[in-house]
Amino acid sequence: MxxxxxxxxxxxxxxxxxxxxxxxxxxxxxxxxxxxxxxxxxxxxxxxxxxxxxxxxxxxxxxxxxxxxxxxxxxxxxxxxxxxxxxxxxxxxxxxxxxxxxxxxxxxxxxxxxxxxxxxxxxxxxxxxxxxxxxxxxxxxxxxxxxxxxxxxxxxxxxxxxxxxxxxxxxxxxxxxxxxxxxxxxxxxxxxxxxxxxxxxxxxxxxxxxxxxxxxxxxxxxxGGKSPTIVGRSADQKKAGERIATGKMMNAGQICLAPDYLMVASDQEEDVIESVKQGVHAQYPALIDNDDYTSVVNERNYDRLQGYLADAREKGAEVIEVNPAAEDFESYNGRKMPLHIVRGVNDDMKVMQEEIFGPILPVMTYRSIDEAIDYVNDHDRPLGLYYFGSDKAEEQQVLNRTVSGGVTVNDVIFHNAMEDLPFGGIGPSGMxxxxxxxxxxxxxxMRAVYRQTGVDVAGMGGFKPPYGKSTHATLKRELKK
CATH class of the missing domain: 3.40.605.10 (Aldehyde Dehydrogenase; Chain A, domain 1)
Structure with missing residues (x-):
């Protein structure tokens, strides 16, 4: 049937x-x-x-x-x-x-x-x-x-x-x-x-x-793909945390342009994580009965996300559950899922191999901005790339040395909201x-239309047989360095 x-x-x-x-x-x-x-x-x-x-x-x-x-x-x-x-x-x-x-x-x-x-x-x-x-x-x-x-x-x-x-x-x-x-x-x-x-x-x-x-x-x-979010040392951490939380929690992270992983300076990792947590707390004081917070779309995707977390834990990552109201998700039978921040990640973990498409946020650290740029360039070109910081030279360095479908500076996702900007990916993130x-x-x-003059252009240029003086004159004129 x-x-x-x-x-x-x-x-x-x-x-x-x-x-x-x-x-x-x-x-x-x-x-x-x-x-x-x-x-x-x-x-x-x-x-x-x-x-x-x-x-x-x-x-x-x-x-x-x-x-x-x-x-x-x-x-x-x-x-x-x-x-x-x-x-x-x-x-x-x-x-x-x-x-x-x-x-x-x-x-x-x-x-x-x-x-x-x-x-x-x-x-x-x-x-x-x-x-x-x-x-x-x-x-x-x-x-x-x-x-x-x-x-x-x-x-x-x-x-x-x-x-x-x-x-x-x-x-x-x-x-x-x-x-x-x-x-x-x-x-x-x-x-x-x-x-x-x-x-x-x-x-x-x-x-x-x-x-x-x-x-x-x-x-x-x-x-889509794994859109990196680079937080520079010059970033306003409070604003960055709020905006990253907004982009990651919207639609429970089920967005092709959601910030897929953070790259933060190693000496600022704890502060940036705390700013993201505070951003979540401010926008979602509770989750389960919060009308503003979206469910994971189906059991298949919910199980996939839980599998990513289990894999990360097994391979040594630290998983931080951001649960503002300390709600009991163990007994909850719905598909709402709190944000999970994952520290100590590496490329052997599924959270760094697959597009996450859910409320999981891996955090990587860098010692220099060059190290962050090199990591992005060593992986598939993403649909979006995000940079937070007030250092214009560093911002330009990130823009000049990376390739992505689009970029938002000092926020996430918003380049997609600009109707006058082209939206699309590059390489594995689209075409x-x-x-x-x-x-x-x-x-x-785009149809090309050419309207010929009444003059015998082909004859004048020597384009039609028998080839002779006009042909040789055209070739001599055009085939010069």
Whole structure:
């Protein structure tokens, strides 16, 4: 039975792709007003159903506050849509380019025209199950594309809500949603989209890229990895601790950009750890009955995190549980988990090998900033890198000598909140960018257009047989050092 259902869904998705592409082709070129209308409808969908989305997210997680979902899923999506609505017509104007000398002098013209690619597949994760569909959707719709969406099976209530309400705002030729488990996800990734964007784990990203390669589908991969947080000796430790605590405790650390591990000066380790603990205490005086604190999404991930802690303890690390109200988590039968700070870590431990994606914070020490930089450079390039400090020379040293998807200085995660900055990874943390104008370009085809002059350019330049004086003159002129 599951195979038959999966086969039916695959046929349904292929039919939807064919229908969207046929309608896209028949509608070319669509007026800018059509794109604007789609963006308006996407904003309306988000605002009209914001409370239902918040309820669905909380149901899927076991608990997540309405305020957090509104702040981290709905609001960023609406902001991205409004930014696109304000600017997309100027982004779509294209660019004049210079015709190669001397062709421009005799009337030739060159330009780049931004065309929509066609149908974009969106494979979304569970950690921000609304935002990771709708933030990239701003660029997809602004560029004039159609969209097919595969939300995560781990947030089945959100997925079902998308499946229910998208048809109320969009025709199936504009946007379509397909729910289901891994088999559906595999079939979805094998479709011959005109572009595909995937947000999720690096290991899954490899499968997505492999599937896309069969149809030569260009991909944008937003993956993650272990984002280092370097606390310089010149840092304001109180502010650093508060901001690190905010970034690590938000969504219980289930963020691709969460500070994954700290690097602190060896003589400041205890003070920095204490500042993080104080940051947690100030924001979360209790955890279990605190509406502001999120649960780990499911038992599988909860067990994975507990396994990381057990592994670290077995290999000699010190684990500090940050439990502000001294609550009894041993008897607690939910999935809320306090922050665990892990000291004395090394690369043999799983907490330093895998992206943590939860409330665990390893701490490494360094004697010089060069030692911290070398450690970062010896490992996979991260999605985010964070530096705290007031030493501008040291800050520049960190920026100049490391490579990461993005950087936030004196805070964490916030570069992702800047709609005018490109967002994306590099190497194992991803490829490609979206947000703002960069997202518009990602989901557009940069079409080169050249308009030839009436003069016989090929003949004048000696480009056509019989080769002779003009040919040799051109070669002599151009092949000089």
């Amino acid at each position: 599951p195979e038959a259902n999966s086969s039916d869904k695959s046929t349904e998705m292929q039919a939807a792709l064919s229908k969207q592409r046929a309608d896209f082709t028949a509608s070319m070129p669509e007026a800018m007003s059509v794109r604007r209308d789609r963006i308006d409808r996407a904003i309306a969908l988000l605002i009209d159903y914001k409370d239902q989305f918040a309820d669905a997210v909380s149901e899927d997680f076991g608990h997540r506050s309405t305020e957090q979902t509104l702040m981290t899923d709905i609001m960023p999506s609406v902001s991205a849509m409004k930014h696109a609505r304000k600017h997309f017509e100027s982004w779509a104007r294209g660019e004049k380019r210079k015709a190669t000398f001397p062709l421009g002098l005799i009337g030739a013209k060159a330009e780049v025209v931004y065309q929509p690619k066609g149908v974009v597949g969106v494979v979304a994760p569970w950690n921000f199950p609304v935002g990771m569909v709708m933030v990239p959707m701003a660029g997809i719709l602004a560029a004039g594309n159609r969209a097919m969406i595969k939300p995560s099976e781990f947030t089945e209530n959100v997925s079902a809500l998308f499946e229910e309400i998208v048809p109320k705002y969009f025709d199936e030729t504009e946007m379509a949603v397909f729910t289901g488990g891994p088999e559906v996800g595999i079939a979805f990734s094998q479709l011959a989209f005109d572009h595909m964007i995937f947000t999720g784990a690096t290991s899954v990203g490899k499968h997505i890229m492999r599937a896309a390669a069969e149809n030569l589908v260009p991909v944008t991969l937003e993956l 490609g960018h979206y947000h703002g104008a960069d997202g518009f370009k990602t989901f557009s085809h």
